[in-house]
Amino acid sequence: xxxxxxxxxxxxxxxxxxxxxxxxxxxxxxxxxxxxxxxxxxxxxxxxxxxxxxxxxxxxxxxxxxxxxxxxxxxxxxxxxxxxxxxxxxxxxxxxxxxxxxxxxxxxxxxxxxxxxxxxxxxxxxxxxxxxxxxxxxxxxxxxxxxxxxxxxxxxxxxxxxxxxxxxxxxxxxx
Amino acid sequence: xxxxxxxxxxxxxxxxxxxxxxxxxxxxxxxxxxxxxxxxxxxxxxxxxxxxxxxxxxxxxxxxxxxxxxxxxxxxxxxxxxxxxxxxxxxxxxxxxxxxxxxxxxxxxxxxxxxxxxxxxxxxxxxxxxxxxxxxxxxxxxxxxxxxxxxxxxxxxxxxxxxxxxxxxxxxxxxxxxxxxxxxxxxxxxxxxxxxxxxxxxxxxxxxxxxxxxxxxxxxxxxxxxxxxxxxxxxxxxxxxxxxxxxxxxxxxxxxxxxxxxxxxxxxxxxxxxxxxxxxxxxxxxxxxxxxxxxxxxxxxxxxxxxxxxxxxxxxxxxxxxxxxxxxxxxxxxxxxxxxxxxxxxxxxxxxxxxxxxxxxxxxxxxxxxxxxxxxxxxxxxxxxxxxxxxxxxxxxxxxxxxxxxxxxxxxxxxxxxxxxxxxxxxxxxxxxxxxxxxxxxxxxxxxxxxxxxxxxxxxxxxxxxxxxxxxxxxxxxxxxxxxxxxxxxxxxxxxxxxxxxxxxxxxxxxxxxxxxxxxxxxxxxxxxxxxxxxxxxxxxxxxxxxxxxxxxxxxxxxxxxxxxxxxxxxxxxxxxxxxxxxxxxxxxxxxxxxxxxx
Numbered sequence: 210x211x212x213x214x215x216x217x218x219x220x221x222x223x224x225x226x227x228x229x230x231x232x233x234x235x236x237x238x239x240x241x242x243x244x245x246x247x248x249x250x251x252x253x254x255x256x257x258x259x260x261x262x263x264x265x266x267x268x269x270x271x272x273x274x275x276x277x278x279x280x281x282x283x284x285x286x287x288x289x290x291x292x293x294x295x296x297x298x299x300x301x302x303x304x305x306x307x308x309x310x311x312x313x314x315x316x317x318x319x320x321x322x323x324x325x326x327x328x329x330x331x332x333x334x335x336x337x338x339x340x341x342x343x344x345x346x347x348x349x350x351x352x353x354x355x356x357x358x359x360x361x362x363x364x365x366x367x368x369x370x371x372x373x374x375x376x377x378x379x380x381x382x383x384x
Numbered sequence: 385x386x387x388x389x390x391x392x393x394x395x396x397x398x399x400x401x402x403x404x405x406x407x408x409x410x411x412x413x414x415x416x417x418x419x420x421x422x423x424x425x426x427x428x429x430x431x432x433x434x435x436x437x438x439x440x441x442x443x444x445x446x447x448x449x450x451x452x453x454x455x456x457x458x459x460x461x462x463x464x465x466x467x468x469x470x471x472x473x474x475x476x477x478x479x480x481x482x483x484x485x486x487x488x489x490x491x492x493x494x495x496x497x498x499x500x501x502x503x504x505x506x507x508x509x510x511x512x513x514x515x516x517x518x519x520x521x522x523x524x525x526x527x528x529x530x531x532x533x534x535x536x537x538x539x540x541x542x543x544x545x546x547x548x549x550x551x552x553x554x555x556x557x558x559x560x561x562x563x564x565x566x567x568x569x570x571x572x573x574x575x576x577x578x579x580x581x582x583x584x585x586x587x588x589x590x591x592x593x594x595x596x597x598x599x600x601x602x603x604x605x606x607x608x609x610x611x612x613x614x615x616x617x618x619x620x621x622x623x624x625x626x627x628x629x630x631x632x633x634x635x636x637x638x639x640x641x642x643x644x645x646x647x648x649x650x651x652x653x654x655x656x657x658x659x660x661x662x663x664x665x666x667x668x669x670x671x672x673x674x675x676x677x678x679x680x681x682x683x684x685x686x687x688x689x690x691x692x693x694x695x696x697x698x699x700x701x702x703x704x705x706x707x708x709x710x711x712x713x714x715x716x717x718x719x720x721x722x723x724x725x726x727x728x729x730x731x732x733x734x735x736x737x738x739x740x741x742x743x744x745x746x747x748x749x750x751x752x753x754x755x756x757x758x759x760x761x762x763x764x765x766x767x768x769x770x771x772x773x774x775x776x777x778x779x780x781x782x783x784x785x786x787x788x789x790x791x792x793x794x795x796x797x798x799x800x801x802x803x804x805x806x807x808x809x810x811x812x813x814x815x816x817x818x819x820x821x822x823x824x825x826x827x828x829x830x831x832x833x834x835x836x837x838x839x840x841x842x843x844x845x846x847x848x849x850x851x852x853x854x855x856x857x858x859x860x861x862x863x864x865x866x867x868x869x870x871x872x873x874x875x876x877x878x879x880x881x882x883x884x885x886x887x888x889x890x891x892x893x894x895x896x897x898x899x900x901x902x903x904x905x906x907x908x909x910x911x912x913x914x915x916x917x918x919x920x921x922x923x924x925x926x927x928x929x930x931x932x933x934x935x936x937x938x939x940x941x942x943x944x945x946x947x948x949x950x951x952x953x954x955x956x957x958x959x960x961x962x963x964x965x966x967x968x969x970x971x972x973x974x975x976x977x978x979x980x981x982x983x
Contacts (some may be wrong), residue, residue: 221917222920252919
């Protein structure tokens with residue numbers, strides 16, 4: 210039985226993101242994937258928490274796909290964490306609804322891999338920015354999958370981008 | 385009404401009142417004394433401008449009826465029921481104690497026992513008109529002291545009925561059986577109950593729906609006059625009947641509309657009543673027997689006040705206030721006039737006693753304001769120092785919504801859903817019906833009437849939502865709120881740009897154009913349908929809103945200058961076009977992840 214996937218896509222301007230679109234298009238057609246484009250669903254940030262939680266309950270894998278903004282998630286995805294991963298539901302007393310599910314983080318960055326090292330533009334290896342996401346999943350009792358990080362996404366050649374998208378699709382099918 | 389005609393007399397009354405009452409108020413003597421003096425001045429013993437005092441007094445008693453109706457409106461049946469102990473317990477005690485003391489005094493001055501008993505009980509009655517008006521002017525009607533006094537007065541109104549009935553029996557000239565009389569009383573009260581409870585509210589609704597204010601007022605007056613007629617036909621106090629009707633309508637949504645409509649009539653007729661009392665003071669008799677009259681007045685007030693002060697503790701009046709309590713109801717009442725009239729016809733009171741006691745009662749009424757003045761001079765300092773907290777009913781909601789149509793309803797329902805109970809003002813009887821079903825506090829009436837705002841508790845309101853349809857009414861209401869209730873914050877619905885500028889110019893910061901936000905949302909949906917990302921569409925709308933509001937705010941200083949306003953508006957439109965063109969250029973000139981991070 211294939212895992213059911215809920216894919217939360219958080220890009221404020223989807224049409225302007227070539228990388229985001231290519232990656233998403235690679236997995237959108239998979240029958241077990243349910244894409245929820247958060248910025249389009251909730252342009253006023255009025256997240257329908259119940260609908261979001263219903264979608265999560267019906268899935269085995271949760272994908273967070275977004276650009277990498279300011280060393281973290283875009284405002285909408287962070288807002289989604291705050292609203293949907295509620296105490297008593299996702300964590301805390303009685304908060305066991307997500308236990309055992311798996312989380313895959315897929316993100317695109319604006320700088321090349323080489324910018325993420327000591328002394329370079331971003332000062333730290335990219336791994337240094339992962340724990341906040343990972344611990345969010347672990348705190349809710351979920352299993353953390355190796356993230357997919359596409360660096361320098363807007364400068365990436367079409368072929369390389371297509372390869373990243375194919376890898377993304379392969380990973381989802383394998384989960 | 386004499387040869388001069390009605391208008392002439394009206395002129396006399398009004399002129400006398402506006403000369404005497406403001407002076408009395410200015411001298412802090414209270415309006416009652418002013419009216420009484422005015423009455424003395426124009427009466428048969430003054431300028432002799434008015435002669436037929438008795439028919440005027442009879443007519444003006446209707447003021448007391450209206451007053452009791454209004455007091456009844458303030459007391460719903462539940463509150464009246466909670467007053468049963470002070471009314472029946474306290475009232476009985478007061479009547480028994482004062483009645484006994486005054487009867488003893490009557491016997492002491494040589495009256496036969498029947499006359500002493502009737503006079504004693506009649507003099508034990510106090511004047512509701514004087515006492516309530518005085519308490520109200522002093523702001524004490526809703527204080528514990530005021531409510532005890534009122535309970536006693538209410539019981540007296542009831543006690544007066546058997547008293548008047550018993551006079552012919554005592555004189556041995558009984559007519560008709562007591563049984564029929566009792567039956568008539570029960571019948572009349574039942575009729576008032578049915579009228580007030582089941583008939584009036586649907587009728588009021590029907591009349592309100594016509595939207596004709598004066599017809600509503602006419603109906604309210606008709607209601608009270610009609611009830612007074614029923615009661616008087618049964619020999620019951622008209623005031624008591626009106627009070628009962630008021631209580632039955634206290635929980636009606638028209639309570640405040642009735643209050644505001646009846647209030648001016650009550651005020652004028654009460655004034656007329658006090659004038660009539662002043663006119664009826666028989667100075668001829670006073671000149672004839674000055675010493676005995678003075679002795680009787682002093683005796684009456686002293687006996688009554690001392691007795692009241694003695695029983696004040698038992699009526700749970702605090703020791704500090706017992707002399708105030710005693711002074712407020714130390715006078716004889718208007719029912720005494722009736723009792724002495726009946727007793728005179730029945731030859732129960734010997735010689736000139738009837739006329740003398742009537743004069744004594746009138747003078748004792750005039751003495752009350754003076755007594756209180758003296759009392760205040762002596763005791764005011766003590767009382768000021770540790771005045772007990774007034775148990776005033778603060779039912780005013782912190783939020784008032786004026787206008788509960790399509791706009792106000794959404795505001796109100798949102799507040800209601802968030803646990804905030806707003807008080808609603810509206811003039812559409814149909815929607816009021818519906819809202820009452822949902823448990824809203826709804827008042828029917830014109831929200832731009834100051835008295836209705838007072839009634840709705842605007843002085844306690846934290847916030848008033850001005851959601852009226854009518855631009856003029858909305859602006860008027862804002863002016864009223866700014867002037868009389870400056871503590872209330874205002875959130876206003878505005879209908880168009882001019883209205884927006886009018887209210888902003890009055891310093892209202894929270895204004896919402898009624899169609900602007902929904903139009904912006906429709907615009908966003910249009911953009912989405914054309915393929916613009918929803919969040920992007922939202923940002924366009926946000927930017928449009930900000931620009932639009934800035935443009936409007938720039939117009940504020942130029943409100944009176946039409947041409948300047950137009951040119952600012954045109955410049956703003958061009959500026960927006962430039963800005964949007966710039967936006968488009970930005971979007972087209974970028975590709976891929978330009979928003980990503982910070983290279």
